[in-house]
Amino acid sequence: MTGRKYKNMITSTYDWKINTKEPDAGFFKLAKEHGMAETATKIAYERGVTTEEALEDFLKADLSHLHDPYLLHDMDKAVARIRQAIENYEQILVYGDYDADGMTSASIVKEALEMLGAEARVYLPNRFTDGYGPNESVYKYFIEQEGISLIVTVDNGVAGNEAIAYAQEQGVDVIVTDHHSMPSQLPDAYAIVHPEHPDADYPFKYLAGCGVAFKLATALLETIPTEMLDLVAIGTIADMVSLTDENRIMVKVGLEILKTTELIGLQELLRISDVDPTTISEETVGFKLAPQLNALGRLDDPNPAIELLTGFDDEEAQAIALEINAKNEVVQKIFDEAMTMVDLDKPVQVLAKEGWHPGVLGIVAGRIMEQISQTVVVLNIEDGLGKGSARSLESINIFHALDDHRDIFTAFGGHAGAAGMTLPEENLGQLSDILCHYVYDNDIDTSAKNTLNLDEELQLSELSLDTIKSLEKLAPFGMDNKKPVFWLHDITVTQARTMGQNGAHLKFKVKQGKDSFDVVAFNKGNLLQEFQQAQGLELAVTLSVNVWNGQTTLQLMLEDARVDG
Numbered sequence: 001m002t003g004r005k006y007k008n009m010i011t012s013t014y015d016w017k018i019n020t021k022e023p024d025a026g027f028f029k030l031a032k033e034h035g036m037a038e039t040a041t042k043i044a045y046e047r048g049v050t051t052e053e054a055l056e057d058f059l060k061a062d063l064s065h066l067h068d069p070y071l072l073h074d075m076d077k078a079v080a081r082i083r084q085a086i087e088n089y090e091q092i093l094v095y096g097d098y099d100a101d102g103m104t105s106a107s108i109v110k111e112a113l114e115m116l117g118a119e120a121r122v123y124l125p126n127r128f129t130d131g132y133g134p135n136e137s138v139y140k141y142f143i144e145q146e147g148i149s150l151i152v153t154v155d156n157g158v159a160g161n162e163a164i165a166y167a168q169e170q171g172v173d174v175i176v177t178d179h180h181s182m183p184s185q186l187p188d189a190y191a192i193v194h195p196e197h198p199d200a201d202y203p204f205k206y207l208a209g210c211g212v213a214f215k216l217a218t219a220l221l222e223t224i225p226t227e228m229l230d231l232v233a234i235g236t237i238a239d240m241v242s243l244t245d246e247n248r249i250m251v252k253v254g255l256e257i258l259k260t261t262e263l264i265g266l267q268e269l270l271r272i273s274d275v276d277p278t279t280i281s282e283e284t285v286g287f288k289l290a291p292q293l294n295a296l297g298r299l300d301d302p303n304p305a306i307e308l309l310t311g312f313d314d315e316e317a318q319a320i321a322l323e324i325n326a327k328n329e330v331v332q333k334i335f336d337e338a339m340t341m342v343d344l345d346k347p348v349q350v351l352a353k354e355g356w357h358p359g360v361l362g363i364v365a366g367r368i369m370e371q372i373s374q375t376v377v378v379l380n381i382e383d384g385l386g387k388g389s390a391r392s393l394e395s396i397n398i399f400h401a402l403d404d405h406r407d408i409f410t411a412f413g414g415h416a417g418a419a420g421m422t423l424p425e426e427n428l429g430q431l432s433d434i435l436c437h438y439v440y441d442n443d444i445d446t447s448a449k450n451t452l453n454l455d456e457e458l459q460l461s462e463l464s465l466d467t468i469k470s471l472e473k474l475a476p477f478g479m480d481n482k483k484p485v486f487w488l489h490d491i492t493v494t495q496a497r498t499m500g501q502n503g504a505h506l507k508f509k510v511k512q513g514k515d516s517f518d519v520v521a522f523n524k525g526n527l528l529q530e531f532q533q534a535q536g537l538e539l540a541v542t543l544s545v546n547v548w549n550g551q552t553t554l555q556l557m558l559e560d561a562r563v564d565g
Contacts, residue, residue, distance in 0.1 A: 009527075009530065010527060010530050010531065010534055010537070010561050010562065010563050011562065012449070012540075012560050012561065012562035013370070013373050013449065013452075013560050014449050014450055014451060014452030014540075014560050015449040015450070015451050015452065016451075016452055016454055016487070016540060016560070016562070017451050017452070017453050017454065018454045018457070018487055019042075019046050019453065019454065019455050019456065021042075021045065021046045022042065022045075023041060023042065023045040023050070027041065027045060027050070028041055030052055030055065031044070031055065034055060034056075034059055035473075036059075036470065036473055037466075037467070037470035039456055039462075039467065039470065039471070039484075040470045040471050040473055040474055042455070042456060043455045043456065043471075043474060043484050044058065044474060046455065047474075047480075047481060058248075059473060061248060061249045061252040061253065062249065063224055063226070063249060063253060065246070065249060066218075066224065066246050066249060066250070067202065067203050067204060067246060069215040069216070069218045069219040070219060071200065071201075071202050071203065072193050072194070072195060072197075072200060072202050072212070072215055073192060073193060073194060073197035073199055073200035073202070074175075074191035074192050074193050074197075074200075075191075075193055075215070075216070075219050077175075077190065077191040078152075078175045078177070078190075078191040078193050078216060078219075079216075079219045079220055081150065081173055081175060081190060081191065082113070082118075082150070082152070082175070082220060083116075083220075085118070085149070085150045086113070086116050086117060086118045089119065090119075090149045090150055091119050091121065091146060091147050091148045091149055091150075092113060092118055092119060092120045092121070092148070092149075092150045092151075092152060093120075093121050093122075093123060093142050093146075093148040093150070093151045093152070094106050094109045094110055094113070094120055094121070094122045094123070094152050094154060095122075095123055095125075095134065095138075095139075095151055095152070095153045095154070095156070095157075096122065096123070096124045096125075096153075096154050096155060096156070096306075097124065097125065097132065097133075097154070097155040097156045097209065097297075098124050098125060098126065098127045098132075098297030098298070098302040099155075099238070099239075099293075099294050099297050099298075099302075100234060100235055100238035100239070100289075100290045100293040100294050100297075101155050101208050101209045101210055101235040101236075101238055101239040102124060102154065102155040102156065102209060102297070102302075103124065103235075103293055103297070103302060103305040103306065103309060104209075104210040104213075104231040104232065104234050104235030104238075104309065105154035105155040105177075105208075105209040105210040105212070105213035105235060106122050106124060106154050106155075106213075106306060107122075107231055107305075107306055107309040107310045108154075108210060108213040108214055108217050108228050108231050108232070109152060109154055109177075109213050109216060109217060110122050110306065110310055111217070111225075111228060111310060112216070112217035112220050112221055112225065112228075113220075115221060115225075116220060116221070121142070121146065121148065122303075122306045123138065123142065123303070124297070124302040124303050124305065124306065125138065125302075126300075126301050126302065127297065127298065127302075127359065128359070132156065133156045133157065133159055133160045133163075134153060134156065134157055134160030134162075134163035134164055134174075134187075135163055136162055136163040136166050138163075139151065139163050139166060139167050139172075140166070143167065143170050143172050148172065149171075149172055149173075150172065150173050150174075150175070151167055151172060151173070151174045151175070152174075152175045152177065152216075153174065153175070153176045153177060153178065154177050154178075154209055154210075154212070154213045155177075155178065155179070155180075155208075155209025155210070155212075155213070155235075156178055156180070156209070157174070157176035157177070157178045157187065157189070157192075158176055158178040158180055158181075158182060158183065158186065158187070158192065158194060159180070159183050159187075160176075160187055161185060161186075161187040161188070164176070164187040164188065164189050165187065165188055168188060168189070168190070173189075173190035174187075174189045174190055175189065175190055175191045175193070176189045176191065176192045176193065176194070177193040177194070177209070177212045177213055177216055178192075178193075178194050178209065178212065179194065179195060179196075179206075179207050179208060179209050179211070179212050179241075182194065182196055182197070182198070193212060193215070193216060194212070195207045195211075195212065203245075204245045204246050204247075206241050206242040206244070206245070206247060207241070207246070207247065208232075208235050208236040208238075208239040208241045208247070209235065209239065210231060210232050210234075210235030210236060210239075211232060211235075211236060211241075211246070211247060211250065214228060214229075214232045214250065226253070226257065227257065227262070229250055229253050229254035229257050230254050230255075230257045230258040230261045230263065230266065231254075231263075231309060232250045232251070232254050233250065233251045233253075233254025233255050233257075233258055233282075233285060234254075234258075234285050234289055234290060234293070236250060236251050236254075237251060237282050237285040237286050237290060237476075237478060238285065238286070238289075238290035238293070238294065240478070240479050241479060242478075242479045242480040243282075243476055243477070243478035243479055243480060243481045244480050244481060248476065248481070251282065251476045251478070252475070252476055255280060255281065255282065255285070255476060258277075258280050258285075259277050259278060259280050260277070261277075263309060263310075264311065264312060264313075264314055264317040265307070265308030265309055265310075265311060265317040265320065265321065266289070266308075266309070267317075268308075268317045268318050268320075268321035269288075269289055269292060269308070269321045269324065270284075270288075270289075271321075272321050272322060272325050273288045273289075273292070273325070275288060276547075279547070281475065281476070282475065282476040282477055282478055286478070291328060291331070291363075292324045292325065292327075292328050293305055293324065294363070295324065295327040295328045295330070295331060295360065295363075296323070296324050296327055298359040298360050298362075298363065299327045299330060299357055299359045299360060300327065300359075304320045304323070305320075305324075307320060308320045308321065308324075330357055330360060331360045331363055331364060334356050334357070334360060334361070334364050334378075335364050335367055335368065336502075336504075337353065337356075338351045338353070338356075338364055338368060338378055339368065339371070341353070342368070342372060344372070344374075346432065346436055347374065347375075347435075347436055347439040347440075347444075347446045348374060348375045348376075348377070348396070348432070348435040348436055348438075348439060348446075349368070349372070349374055349375070349376045349377065350377045350379070350428060350431055350432040350435065351368075351376065351377065351378050351379070352378075352379040352380070352381050352386050352388070352425075352428055353379075353380070353381060354380070354381045354382065355380070356378070356379075356380040356388075357380065358380045358387050358388060361378040361379065361380060361388040361389045362378075362388075362389035362391065362418065362420075364378050365377065365378040365388070365389050365390060365391040366391040368391075369391045369392070369393065371523055373393065373446075373449060374393065374446060375390065375391070375392040375393050375396045375398060375435070375446075376390065376391055376392075377389070377390040377421075377431065377435070378390075379421075379428070381425055384424060384425050384426075385410065385422055385423065385424060385425060386421075386422070386423050386424075386425055386427075386428055387421070387422040388420070388421065389418065389419065389420050389421075390414070390418060390419040390420075390421065391417065391418055392416065392417050392418065392419075393446065393450075394417070394450060395444050395445060395446060396435075396438070396439065396444055396446070397416040398414060398416065398417065398418065398419045399414045399415050399416055399419055400416070401434070401435060401438040402414075402419065402421070402431075402434065402435075405434050408423055408424075408427045408430055408431060408434070409421050409422060409423045409427075410422045410423060410424070452485065452540055452559065452560055453482070453485065454485050454486065454487040454540055455484045455485055455486065456484065456486050456487070457486070457487045457488075457489075458486035458487060458488045458541070459512065460488075460491075460510070460511075460512040460513070460515035460516070460517060461512070461513060461514075461515050463515070463517065463543075463554060464554065465545070465552065465553075465554050467543065467554070468543050468544075468545060468554060471484055471543065483542050484542065484543075485540050485541070485542055485559050486540070486541050486542070486543070487538070487539075487540060488510070488512075488538065488539040488540075488541055488556070489537075489538040489539075489564070490512060491510045491511060491512045491537060491539070492510070492511050492512075493508050493509065493510055493511075493531055493532060493534065493537065494508075494509045494510070494511045494516060495508065495509045496508035496509070496528055496531050496532045497528070498525040498528055499525075500525070502525075503525040503528075504522075504523055504525045505520065505521065505522050505523065505524065505525050506520070506521040506524040506525050506527065506528060506531060506558075507519070507520050507521070508521070508531050508532075510539070510556070517554065517555060517556055518546070518553075518555045518556065519539065519541065519555070519556040519557070519558055520544075520555060520556070520557050520558065521558035521561070522557075522558070524558065524561075531561075534563055535563070536563050536564035537561065537562075537563055537564075538561065538562050538563070538564055539556070539558060539560075539561050540558075540559040540560040540561070541556040541557060541558055541559060542556070542557045542559060543555075543556060543557075544556075544557050
C-alpha cells in the first residue's frame with residue numbers, strides 16, 4: 001500500500017477554545033484612563049490582570065519592582081566567596097550550558113566579574129563530548145592545568161553531584177546558580193543559588209538561568225546592571241519561561257536596550273538576519289536570535305558564542321555570526337527533506353536518513369510534530385546505526401511506549417514528551433511497528449489536539465494599525481502571556497498565491513463586507529487550491545505589521561484554520 005503523503009486538506013491543528021470572560025464597566029473605565037483600548041483591556045483581564053494595582057504594575061514594568069537578589073538561597077554566601085576570590089587574585093571558572101540561556105548566563109557573569117577586576121575563564125560544555133551539566137573530566141582539566149580555584153555554574157549544576165563532589169574534594173569551591181528542576185538529592189556545593197530552593201522563599205519561581213545570573217551580577221555590583229538586560233531578554237525568551245512578574249519587566253526593558261545594543265556580536269547577528277534594530281521585538285529574539293545561538297550549541301562547539309556576546313573585535317564577531325547563520329540553514333534543510341518522507345497513513349512517523357546532523361534532530365522533530373500534529377522520531381543513519389530524537393504529543397507517552405522494548409536499542413532515554421535513542425538500522429521497521437501498535441492497542445486518539453485559546457472574535461472593519469499599537473501595551477508576549485489570537489469567520493478568500501522557496505508558504509486576501517486584509521500562512525503552500533475554494537472558512541490569526549517599500553500595512557498571520565462543515 002502506498003502511503004498518503006502530507007497534503008491537501010484544511011483541518012485544524014488545535015482544539016479551539018474561544019474566550020468569553022468580560023470585565024465590568026468599572027474595569028473598562030480604569031483601563032481607558034491608562035490609554036488602553038477595549039480589546040486590549042479584555043485580553044489583559046482574561047489573563048488575570050483584574051485590579052487597579054495589577055494593571056498599573058503590568059503596564060509600568062518598572063525595574064524598581066525587581067525582587068531583592070539576597071532573597072535567593074545562599075546569595076550572601078556566593079557573593080562573599082566571589083569577593084574573596086577577587087581579592088586574592090584566584091582563577092575563577094564560569095561553567096555554562098550550550099543553549100542560548102546558558103550562553104547569555106555565562107556572558108552576564110563573566111562581564112560582572114571582569115567589572116570587579118576578576119580573572120574569569122568561561123567554558124560551555126560541548127553536548128557531544130561533555131554532555132549536559134557539570135563534567136568531572138572538564139573540571140579536572142581546569143583545576144589541574146589552569147589553576148582554577150573557584151567554579152561558578154550558570155544555567156546548570158543542580159544535578160551535578162559527582163563532578164561537584166570531586167571539585168570540593170580538591171579544595172575547589174563550586175557555586176551553583178541554576179533554575180532547572182530540583183532533584184531530591186542536591187549536590188554538596190559551597191552555595192546553591194536557585195529560585196525554587198526549599199530553604200528560601202523567593203517571590204518568583206520562574207527565572208531563566210540568565211535571570212539567576214543577572215541576580216548574582218546585581219548582588220555583586222550592588223546596582224542593577226541595566227546594560228546587561230539585552231542578554232537577559234534573549235536568554236529568557238529563548239528558554240520559554242513564564243513572561244510574568246520580574247521576567248516580564250526584565251524582558252520588556254531588555255528589548256528596548258537590544259535596539260541600541262553596544263554588543264558588536266549582537267549587532268552582527270541582527271545585520272546578517274536583515275533585522276532593522278528599531279523594530280526588534282520578542283519575535284525577533286524567538287525566531288531569529290535564539291534559534292541562531294541554539295544551533296551553534298547543538299551542531300558544534302558553543303564557546304565562540306561567548307566571544308560573540310562579550311567581545312570587542314569586529315572581524316571576529318562577523319566571522320562567528322556568519323558561522324552561526326550557516327548552521328541555522330542546516331536545520332531548515334533537514335526539516336524540508338524529512339517532510340517529504342511523512343506518511344500520514346501511519347499514526348506515528350519514524351523518519352531516518354544518512355547525512356543528517358544528529359545535533360539538531362530534536363529541533364526538527366519538534367517542528368514536524370507541530371506541523372502535522374503527530375508524534376515524530378527523526379534519526380540520522382551512520383555506520384549501520386540510527387541515532388536521533390523523538391518529540392511526542394500529549395496523548396502518547398513516548399518513554400512509556402518504548403521503555404519495554406529496550407532490546408531493540410543500543411541506547412535509549414527520555415520522558416513523556418521527548419526521547420533520545422540509538423538503534424541498529426535494521427530495527428527501524430520494528431520501531432515504527434512498536435509505536436503504531438502502541439497507539440492501536442491502547443486506543444489512543446491521536447487526533448486529540450492541544451488547545452488553542454482564542455482571545456476575541458475579529459471583525460475586519462475594526463482593524464487598523466492603531467489596533468496593533470493598543471495591543472503592544474500587553475507585550476512582550478511569550479509563556480503565560482501569549483500573543484493575542486483572534487477568531488475570524490464569515491469571510492471570503494479573494495486571491496491566493498504561494499511564496500518563498502519552492503512555494504512553501506501561502507499568502508491570500510480575505511474579504512468581509514467592504515474590508516480586506518492579507519493573510520500569511522507559513523508552510524501551507526501545498527494548500528493553495530484548498531484555500532482558494534474553501535467555503536465556510538474560519539481562521540485563527542495574530543496581527544502583525546508589514547513594512548515594504550516604505551509602506552506600513554497591517555497583515556494577519558495564520559495560526560490555524562478549519563472549515564465549518
